[in-house]
Amino acid sequence: MNLEELKKLKEKAQRQVSLREGNKKYRIVFSMGTSGIAAGAREVMTAMLDEIDKRGIDDVEVAVTGEIGLVDAEPMIRIEQASGEKVTYAKVNADGARKIVTEHLEKGKVVTGLAVGKVKE
Amino acid sequence: MKRTHILVCTGTGCTSSGSFQTRDALVAELKKQKLTDEIDVVETGCMGRCDLGPVALVHPEGTFYKNVLAADVPKLVEEHFLKGRPYEKLLPADPTTQHVIQTQADFTFFNRQLRIVRDNCGVIDPEKIEEYIARDGYLALGKVLGEMKPEQVIEEIKASGLRGRGGAGFPTGRKWELMRQAPLNPKYVVCNADEGDPGAFMNRSVLEGDPHSVIEGMAIGAYAMGANRGFIYIRAEYGLAVKRLHIAIEQAYQYGVIGKNLFGSGFDFDLEVRIGAGAFVCGEETALMRSVEGRRGQPQPRPPFPAQRGLWGKPTNINNVETWATIRPLILKGAKWFSSIGTEKTKGTKVFCLAGKINNTGVAELPFGTTLREMIFEVGGGVPNGKKFKAVQTGGPSGGVIPEQFLDTPVEYETLQKLGSIMGSGGMVVVDEDSCMVDFARFFMEFCCDESCGKCPPCRVGTRQMLNILNRICAGTGELDDIQKLEDLAAMVKDTSLCGLGQTAPNPVLTTLKYFRHEYEAHIVGKTCPARVCRDLLHFEIDDPLCKGCSLCARACPVQTITRVGTQKKFQIHEEKCIHCGACFEVCRFDAVQKTSPGRRAAELELAGGTH
Numbered sequence: 237m238n239l240e241e242l243k244k245l246k247e248k249a250q251r252q253v254s255l256r257e258g259n260k261k262y263r264i265v266f267s268m269g270t271s272g273i274a275a276g277a278r279e280v281m282t283a284m285l286d287e288i289d290k291r292g293i294d295d296v297e298v299a300v301t302g303e304i305g306l307v308d309a310e311p312m313i314r315i316e317q318a319s320g321e322k323v324t325y326a327k328v329n330a331d332g333a334r335k336i337v338t339e340h341l342e343k344g345k346v347v348t349g350l351a352v353g354k355v356k357e
Numbered sequence: 358m359k360r361t362h363i364l365v366c367t368g369t370g371c372t373s374s375g376s377f378q379t380r381d382a383l384v385a386e387l388k389k390q391k392l393t394d395e396i397d398v399v400e401t402g403c404m405g406r407c408d409l410g411p412v413a414l415v416h417p418e419g420t421f422y423k424n425v426l427a428a429d430v431p432k433l434v435e436e437h438f439l440k441g442r443p444y445e446k447l448l449p450a451d452p453t454t455q456h457v458i459q460t461q462a463d464f465t466f467f468n469r470q471l472r473i474v475r476d477n478c479g480v481i482d483p484e485k486i487e488e489y490i491a492r493d494g495y496l497a498l499g500k501v502l503g504e505m506k507p508e509q510v511i512e513e514i515k516a517s518g519l520r521g522r523g524g525a526g527f528p529t530g531r532k533w534e535l536m537r538q539a540p541l542n543p544k545y546v547v548c549n550a551d552e553g554d555p556g557a558f559m560n561r562s563v564l565e566g567d568p569h570s571v572i573e574g575m576a577i578g579a580y581a582m583g584a585n586r587g588f589i590y591i592r593a594e595y596g597l598a599v600k601r602l603h604i605a606i607e608q609a610y611q612y613g614v615i616g617k618n619l620f621g622s623g624f625d626f627d628l629e630v631r632i633g634a635g636a637f638v639c640g641e642e643t644a645l646m647r648s649v650e651g652r653r654g655q656p657q658p659r660p661p662f663p664a665q666r667g668l669w670g671k672p673t674n675i676n677n678v679e680t681w682a683t684i685r686p687l688i689l690k691g692a693k694w695f696s697s698i699g700t701e702k703t704k705g706t707k708v709f710c711l712a713g714k715i716n717n718t719g720v721a722e723l724p725f726g727t728t729l730r731e732m733i734f735e736v737g738g739g740v741p742n743g744k745k746f747k748a749v750q751t752g753g754p755s756g757g758v759i760p761e762q763f764l765d766t767p768v769e770y771e772t773l774q775k776l777g778s779i780m781g782s783g784g785m786v787v788v789d790e791d792s793c794m795v796d797f798a799r800f801f802m803e804f805c806c807d808e809s810c811g812k813c814p815p816c817r818v819g820t821r822q823m824l825n826i827l828n829r830i831c832a833g834t835g836e837l838d839d840i841q842k843l844e845d846l847a848a849m850v851k852d853t854s855l856c857g858l859g860q861t862a863p864n865p866v867l868t869t870l871k872y873f874r875h876e877y878e879a880h881i882v883g884k885t886c887p888a889r890v891c892r893d894l895l896h897f898e899i900d901d902p903l904c905k906g907c908s909l910c911a912r913a914c915p916v917q918t919i920t921r922v923g924t925q926k927k928f929q930i931h932e933e934k935c936i937h938c939g940a941c942f943e944v945c946r947f948d949a950v951q952k953t954s955p956g957r958r959a960a961e962l963e964l965a966g967g968t969h
Contacts, residue, residue: 237565237620238499246491263417285359285395288358293358299417
């Protein structure tokens with residue numbers, strides 16, 4: 237083992253524990269009420285987690301919440317940025333979720349076709 | 358990617374309240390709900406709130422759950438992990454405001470702390486070296502071996518002002534320098550993990566929660582002092598810590614962070630665990646070394662000091678677990694940063710164990726200079742059940758009690774010493790108004806008397822004689838000159854014992870005599886125990902109007918001395934057979950059983966010469 241190898245190991249291992257350290261750039265909130273789940277929110281979340289993993293994105297945390305209130309627009313996802321910006325996506329399917337990862341989380345571009353509201357606080 | 362980590366505390370405190378079962382139930386329930394791809398269950402070391410165990414922490418939200426038993430798991434998984442809302446039943450409440458606490462960050466107990474030594478405890482899985490590496494593990498060792506000469510390391514430690522955390526507070530850098538200069542070879546480094554004070558478990562919590570931090574500190578120390586072999590001396594009772602140390606050492610060898618030619622520097626370091634049978638005296642360094650060598654643990658006169666002639670007659674450095682664990686953050690962040698924390702004379706933080714009559718029992722790391730009041734009433738949440746604070750015992754059986762008027766004392770080695778106590782390992786046992794200080798002193802004297810190795814007569818015989826006197830006073834047969842005898846014996850034992858065990862054993866008696874002399878006098882002269890603790894001085898009676906005749910007391914009485922009054926419903930205690938065990942007092946739901954310590958009646962006192 238030399239110092240370079242240790243640093244490489246550290247980078248790899250950091251993904252395992254970074255979730256416990258907080259202060260992420262993005263927070264993804266899934267609407268996981270009954271209607272969300274019925275509309276397929278679970279599958280959407282699985283797809284999204286898989287895509288985030290594949291792309292090695294570190295700076296996000298994922299949370300679930302109850303019904304947001306707009307039942308016919310489920311599955312809904314809200315992406316909150318540390319800077320205060322919030323974007324809500326509606327009727328997201330698995331492919332949409334993957335697109336949000338590649339566009340919004342990676343490039344910082346809002347996926348306009350899916351976004352229903354954008355609030356800047 | 359996992360969206361959530363559930364951190365389950367598997368320190369000894371929580372495992373004894375069932376956290377392994379909780380973990381198994383969580384794993385099974387997550388599997389049942391098909392959540393295993395999203396959620397990980399992580400075993401961690403001690404989070405610090407042992408009284409709330411089993412505890413669990415959910416990330417990223419930071420929700421802190423208490424008393425999570427296996428039976429609660431299905432509901433918890435449904436609420437928090439399926440529906441995404443905290444399961445309120447298992448959220449803790451603030452002991453003073455009774456407000457429900459949602460996250461760890463809102464918890465005064467946690468957010469008042471400054472965690473340097475315990476930074477990883479309760480955060481990483483101690484059985485996975487990868488998680489330690491992720492949190493800059495072994496980077497300090499890499500830095501030291503690659504960029505620093507041994508002398509530079511010692512200079513850095515000296516500049517930081519670090520003092521040994523084992524109790525005496527000797528400057529660590531100076532100790533390392535003496536060892537480096539010792540002419541003999543080979544040299545050895547030792548970790549003293551023989552934590553033996555009643556009410557102290559900070560070393561255990563570090564070893565169970567972050568064993569690699571100790572290993573890394575020792576490797577750095579060995580390099581600085583010119584040693585190639587190390588020993589961790591730990592007691593067999595610390596089963597989980599021993600197991601995790603073995604795992605950690607094995608992984609460290611696998612990853613090549615200990616062993617041969619570390620980081621290509623040519624420096625070798627081998628480390629092994631030596632298990633002790635759990636004798637208090639083996640925490641004393643000369644006795645410890647004999648035990649490591651496989652001999653009977655008995656102290657030796659010093660000099661020669663271990664740095665001159667230690668293990669197998671070779672120079673040996675012995676540091677406490679906490680001291681070793683401090684080395685890594687100190688090297689990574691630098692001496693300047695470290696010396697900015699703490700007080701003028703004592704730098705850095707100390708891990709304290711809060712125990713006894715205190716709301717927040719557990720492990721807390723705080724900077725030196727924190728006052729006793731902040732420690733007990735802010736971090737510790739004060740005394741439970743609205744009782745009045747009486748005193749705090751610092752430093753275990755070698756320390757002393759500190760009464761209320763000194764609560765604003767900033768805690769460091771010198772200030773505690775001035776009050777007649779010591780820092781010791783950092784144990785804080787809080788005593789409330791229901792505790793008898795004579796009985797309290799007796800408890801610690803009994804401990805020291807039991808643990809005396811028997812080598813030198815002052816300790817072997819002196820502690821026994823002191824215990825006899827204390828027993829007599831508690832039994833109500835003490836005589837007036839007993840206090841003087843205690844003081845004379847204490848001075849003799851302190852001055853003439855061979856090692857620290859005897860030299861400090863009289864401290865609890867001396868400090869209680871200093872601050873609570875009136876309690877001794879009440880036992881001896883008035884034959885009364887003001888705190889109503891000492892059995893032989895108690896009197897139990899049933900207060901007629903309050904007795905509902907439920908018979909609970911009569912059924913609890915082990916000597917069947919509680920019967921109905923004649924043909925009435927109510928009960929009475931027959932004094933002649935009563936053994937003063939207090940079982941009736943404990944079970945009565947109507948406060949009908951009165952516990953008093955009446956002492957000598959006025960008439961008797963008059964006969965005895967009119968003393969109060």
